[in-house]
Amino acid sequence: MARLLPRRALVRTVVAAALVTAVVGCVPAADGPQPSAATTDSPEPRTFVVVGDSITAGATDVSQPLVGDRVQGDASWLPAAEQASGLDLVAGWAVPGATTADMLAGVEPTAWTADVLVVMAGTNDLAHGVTWQESAAHIEGIAAAAGAPTVVAVAIAPNDPRPAARNGYNSALADVAGRNGWTYLDPWGEVDAGGVFIPGASPDGVHPTPAVAADVGDRIGRSLAALG
Numbered sequence: 001m002a003r004l005l006p007r008r009a010l011v012r013t014v015v016a017a018a019l020v021t022a023v024v025g026c027v028p029a030a031d032g033p034q035p036s037a038a039t040t041d042s043p044e045p046r047t048f049v050v051v052g053d054s055i056t057a058g059a060t061d062v063s064q065p066l067v068g069d070r071v072q073g074d075a076s077w078l079p080a081a082e083q084a085s086g087l088d089l090v091a092g093w094a095v096p097g098a099t100t101a102d103m104l105a106g107v108e109p110t111a112w113t114a115d116v117l118v119v120m121a122g123t124n125d126l127a128h129g130v131t132w133q134e135s136a137a138h139i140e141g142i143a144a145a146a147g148a149p150t151v152v153a154v155a156i157a158p159n160d161p162r163p164a165a166r167n168g169y170n171s172a173l174a175d176v177a178g179r180n181g182w183t184y185l186d187p188w189g190e191v192d193a194g195g196v197f198i199p200g201a202s203p204d205g206v207h208p209t210p211a212v213a214a215d216v217g218d219r220i221g222r223s224l225a226a227l228g
Contacts, residue, residue, distance in 0.1 A: 047116070051107060051117070053096060080213070080221060081218070082217075084219075084222050084224075099130060119142055119152070121138075122156045151177075163196045164195060185220065187216045
């Protein structure tokens with residue numbers, strides 16, 4: 001015959017059992033899913049590097065090259081492009097007067113890690129009589145050395161002294177970009193009159209004014225942002 005507990009002992013037993021049940025219910029099973037901490041870190045911004053000449057450096061003086069991610073000249077398209085794209089410029093090589101051969105020699109692949117490479121190169125090749133075949137080989141070498149998964153080849157600016165050569169160069173550049181799976185971009189349409197600058201868009205027929213450079217940079221930046 002079962003022994004009955006006194007009423008006070010019975011109450012104590014019931015309360016203790018309830019507490020044990022509550023505690024056990026709060027402890028996750030050893031083989032069950034464990035709670036994970038909420039992740040609040042925002043994704044890293046996409047990055048780009050750039051290779052170019054005076055139009056990218058924003059200056060005609062060789063003493064004012066692009067230094068890392070810092071533009072020294074006041075007529076570069078880079079600041080507006082960075083702002084419009086939301087991408088982070090992490091490095092680059094742009095020296096006034098540089099040819100594509102100079103650019104290839106200046107690229108530092110081991111020091112660059114970026115999502116996108118932007119190349120605007122060739123104006124000085126026209127001035128020095130470099131053949132298109134040489135220019136194309138240099139640009140392909142730049143892309144290979146930089147190692148970015150996405151490459152954007154930007155058309156060179158209108159060129160008052162050599163409009164036909166400039167137009168032919170850009171046409172060939174578009175073909176090379178297509179063959180290599182790059183994006184070809186011509187942001188000069190609003191200031192391009194058949195290969196020459198429209199009046200007031202350039203102080204010398206080769207370089208854009210600061211205002212034009214900013215507009216061009218904005219168009220390049222928005223195109224970069226659209227790459228996804």
